[in-house]
Amino acid sequence: MSCLQTIQDYGLRSLGIGERLLPRDNFTLCEQVILIGSGMIWNVYFGVFALASGFLLATLLGVGKASTNPLFRKPASWFIFLFRGSPLFIQFFFGYFLFLSLKQHAPIFDAFSAAWLGALVVLFFNTAAYTGEIFYGALQSVPKGDVEAADAYGLTGWTRFRRVIWPTMLRLAWPAYTNEAIFLFHATTLVFFSGFPAQQQMGDALYYASYFADKTFNPFIPYPILAGYFIALTLVIIGIFGTINRRLNRHLPRSQRRKIRLRPNLIR
Template sequence: GFGLATVVAVGKASNKRWARKPAEWFIFLFRGSPLFIQFFFGYFLFLSLKQVSPAFDAFASAWAGALVVLFLNTAAYTGEIFYGALQSVPKGDQEAAEAYGLTGWRKFRRITWPTMLRLAWPAYTNEAIFLFHATTLVFFTGFPAVQQKGDALYYASYFADKTFNPFVPYPILAGFFILLTLCIIAIMGAVNRRLNRHLPQAATRRPRLLPQIIR
């Protein structure tokens, strides 16, 4: 949804009504309704399309149908984040780019878009973590997984039912998500440092604890 979010943000920031209104309604629709309800609507929509054409058979399963819903949902949330970042791009940067002869697509690609990413990246990191955690909701929706393969929540629920002890499988599952979340944070942090590599970094100094203890 990263690419679609960029298009939606640019559309919402556009002065042209035909580009701005669809972007606004798209963001409003997917941000205004719960993700859990979107899964149900998506599932029944794909079931209806499946009866129309066999080409939609795959979308009635979790790996494709739920993926489309998550794709649209994160595009809406990220689009709003990028839109706010676009509004915060310093006017002086754009004026300087125009003074150097950069206009249109070149100015957006070289100046506006990189600055937007730098401003939006911390908030986008939170959205990426939320999207990862939101995949657990697929277990409770109508989207069937093929023999439940790869569904961690299914296995946790299975062992909890068999052992009558939910305090073992669910903490293990939580630890699994925490480890993967740390991986996401590390990757997004590396990208953030790459985006801001030209900015002066504050010198990290170790706290001098001994003088404080003596005082």
């Protein structure tokens, strides 16, 4: 079977399109590369959607934790503590079994017990908590002079936040947020190894990599392929976030621009 044929069969296998049966023996390098790459679709899906939705909640959490009103501060702090203090792996399990029990009472939770929505919700809360803490830290270090200048111009409330505080917060938080984005994409590999089952063998990249490692009993081929994909993905994230970082800092003199210091990859 030619490699082109393999791409047609397995290129979208992780979405259930193409050949139904996974290869069983005589695995070619092409099959492993294509199938693991097909699984990356899930990793990108989880990462992109959790990041985009998490950003909004994180802004609320960051502002809430920095608020002087305990009515906002307490819930935000507790939410951040809950999701930063416990392992993501346990959160996945807990979320899955919680959705399973809720399903018994309300059929609306049917979709939540599948990975595409349930795991996304857990990842969304998790990344919102981590990012919220980053934003909180950035809010605390917004220069006093910026806020005083805004006051002097007569800006108040929402306008002051939108025009002065929020952009500065983003600029200060961006290097740390880039790291968070990289962690998040790496964390998506946990989804199919926790409670969430992979229906009809539609799994993510690590799912297929471990499938091949189990079948061939040779970890030295599938895992390096997976590593290659993730290094490429990490470089893409760094590229995109670096571009945004340059745009956020475009008004600053070159010497004051903050370089993104990358410290990728810590387990949550």
